[in-house]
Amino acid sequence: MLEELKQEIYEANMLLPKLGIVIFTWGNVSGIDREKELFVIKPSGVPYEKLRPEDMVVVDMEGNVIEGELNPSSDTPTHRILYREFPDIGAVVHTHSFWAVSFAQAGIGVEAMGTTHADTFYGRVPVTEALTKEEIENDYEENTGKAIVCTFRKQKIDPLAVPAVLVRQHGPFAWGKTASQAVETAKILDVVAEMNYHTLQLAHDSRPVPQYLLNKHYSRKHGANAYYGQNNRKSLQ
């Protein structure tokens, strides 16, 4: 079942080591079929060089394994909560990419310091609050998902406009309409974190770009008036 989605999610998982945002088995990608209410996710702890499309595990929205010989990623409950609470997303990525983890460990969100950031994220990529002892000891991965959702609700952030988060003391999650887009976003998050770090070291008082620059760059690539790429033909001045 879901052979096409399994192939897509397999390929998206294989991009993670290729893009340099995952070593060993430290990452996973899932994608959802919204009509069937089933999602497909990497199996837990399987090395990328041994991974095959047919190893992908099918999980339902209650977290039951519907198909697959292998255990799904231990982060499956986090993915499930994100699909449930962010109904417009089609794929979720988790990595331990080094720059994003460094910000997550420092408890600092990745501010929009320049246009590279603004092209993908419409504002700061937030960091969640640390989970409590209770939240960690029981249903840890599910509570990780809830902490993400809570962060976006409290700070009134649209998860499609800012398609990534840093989980405090842990690392990044990213998402998107498609798996390849979510993986690209996970890579971009790591890159803007790297540049943000060096910006802050060069000038500790560096400030985010103004709202009108955010608006401009985000709308160049997103929405009805987007003019980056090949989807619209626009006369150039």
Add this chain to the structure above:
Amino acid sequence: MLEELKQEIYEANMLLPKLGIVIFTWGNVSGIDREKELFVIKPSGVPYEKLRPEDMVVVDMEGNVIEGELNPSSDTPTHRILYREFPDIGAVVHTHSFWAVSFAQAGIGVEAMGTTHADTFYGRVPVTEALTKEEIENDYEENTGKAIVCTFRKQKIDPLAVPAVLVRQHGPFAWGKTASQAVETAKILDVVAEMNYHTLQLAHDSRPVPQYLLNKHYSRKHGANAYYGQNNRKSLQ
């Protein structure tokens, strides 16, 4: 038309990911035919692995697409202004290379801290002022070009002697007589920014090299008395 120039610009674009100064579609190279007053530029948002010489877009000095099925780079108006205002340059490169962007985001020019810098740039690579709300909301890319030109005029910098700039909150542009030279300059800018960063972290009060060292190194490689490379044969002491 301009088949030779298209091939040259195609090859220069392909150098960007190879040199590690562009990921995804985050860069573009153009080159101008000064006699025909036409320039050739990468199409917008096309991945490098799919790019072909015939995809290059031909644009005139008013910004009209003269030939090409695809939209030209969204940065085309910036390139156009640079060609118009810097009449001696033959090619322009834009990247989001990580170290140069970090300086652009911090609003700090790349000072000439050593001979590596002086071999290519005759002094500090300047950073523009931030564009205003008005400049961003209308004709943004054209105003980016104007901000670059204004920086060079105000600070009385010869764009051939310092063939690169950092656009505040954004990233680097570089240029040169030829496209391959402009791409090499874009890479060197990133490298000297990286070394400049570490120099400043090691010694916060590091100062640029004196003018006579700048003169020496720049003239070793440029001008009538250049003696680096194979263009002149000079007896060695």
Add this chain to the structure above:
Amino acid sequence: MLEELKQEIYEANMLLPKLGIVIFTWGNVSGIDREKELFVIKPSGVPYEKLRPEDMVVVDMEGNVIEGELNPSSDTPTHRILYREFPDIGAVVHTHSFWAVSFAQAGIGVEAMGTTHADTFYGRVPVTEALTKEEIENDYEENTGKAIVCTFRKQKIDPLAVPAVLVRQHGPFAWGKTASQAVETAKILDVVAEMNYHTLQLAHDSRPVPQYLLNKHYSRKHGANAYYGQNNRKSLQ
């Protein structure tokens, strides 16, 4: 003799340059046959591209070479002490991986700043005290091993729960049940050191994660209730 172990140790040694934690001849892996009380170790100063399984040297627990044409690694006495004093380990790795060495040189242990650390190390990776003049001038490598053991005893650390150490002014040693596991741990140590460094630069007052997060992540991967990977099948919520 010990052909299978020699092959395993050869392969583990070859992983070091592949994982980017050894350049030139700056590392070595050994593995022990606990029944025969013999261990197998890389020969000293042999470049990895010339290394062959049959070059591995067999050493007994008194440090005598039992088999092998080549000198064993000059760090052999350190390995020997670790095997003698940590009776549950099966393999030892030494590298000069850059981030771990930087912490060793600064005399700072690698604190558990996040879950990436906690998945492998159940708490801080400690740094030994500097060896004295006397300890360096006589039986230096053996005293290095003793300094490691002393650090674990004094700080009451279980060497299987925290399977690595930084030797002050020198660099990391790691160990494990198997050679491939010990090498993986040596790589992870370098990665968590790198992220720890950037975390501290971002926020100088960054604190280790709480004990309950350490407990959770360590027990996800280790012990009877582990649910990461494919060894246990667990229903997901």
Add this chain to the structure above:
Amino acid sequence: MLEELKQEIYEANMLLPKLGIVIFTWGNVSGIDREKELFVIKPSGVPYEKLRPEDMVVVDMEGNVIEGELNPSSDTPTHRILYREFPDIGAVVHTHSFWAVSFAQAGIGVEAMGTTHADTFYGRVPVTEALTKEEIENDYEENTGKAIVCTFRKQKIDPLAVPAVLVRQHGPFAWGKTASQAVETAKILDVVAEMNYHTLQLAHDSRPVPQYLLNKHYSRKHGANAYYGQNNRKSLQ
């Protein structure tokens, strides 16, 4: 003439980009035939991918080109002075490797912070004083060599015990008995500079290792009692 030496120097030059310490044409290696009093050096500005053994240029101790179609490296007078004043060296390497240049630009020597350093350098790698206006404007490259020699004489450093230097505002030179050894030393200098940098950022008051540790590590690899590698067979305790 000197075909064997040309081949050796060609191969040593080709190692520079392979080891990641040279990009573009930013480096050169030479080697000397002490009996003939001739040295062989890379031609100036020739890209590594086009370099051939027969392109190497033969120069005498007065700096005259004895054989070769191409101009020798513009740094030839620096090499010449080093051969003249350091009579025991057989090869010289110059690079703009990024970490070593950063220290040269900051005017800070690379202190012996750990055993990685001590295995190759018997103490701090010094930085020269900045050249004066007069020294730069006349016989610049020759004066660069003299500044290096002056630094070693003044600070009473044995150039074989510390086979590298940082030229202030410029970059590193390294040397050795053979060209491959000198290139290896140039790489090690960059690596220990990188680790030194991070050590200093972690703990600003980090101090060099004590003399007895320097003695121990240097003598493990050098001199009559060396026991690293395969040149001596020593019983292990």
